[in-house]
Amino acid sequence: MCQQLPIDKIAVLSMYDMDGVTTVPVPGRRCPACLERGQTVWVIPGKCCPTCGTPVN
Ligand SMILES: [Zn+2]
Numbered sequence: 001m002c003q004q005l006p007i008d009k010i011a012v013l014s015m016y017d018m019d020g021v022t023t024v025p026v027p028g029r030r031c032p033a034c035l036e037r038g039q040t041v042w043v044i045p046g047k048c049c050p051t052c053g054t055p056v057n
Contacts, residue, residue, distance in 0.1 A: 029056050 028042035031049035035041075043049045043056040 031056055 027045065029045050031039075031041040031043050031052065031054055033052050033054040034049060039051065041049055041051045045057055046055075048055050
């Protein structure tokens with residue numbers, strides 16, 4: 001049995017490395033705390049929101 005996390009959307013995150021900016025499409029979830037404030041912030045499941053620090057699973 002494999003269980004899948006509900007993924008809202010594929011988010012494109014910008015990753016910074018020495019050569020510049022790389023955009024990587026990853027499965028993302030919207031931060032619920034930021035969503036309440038009217039902001040859409042995409043977070044990789046299991047990471048914390050970069051804006052408010054809320055863990056997103
Ligand atoms: Zn947030």
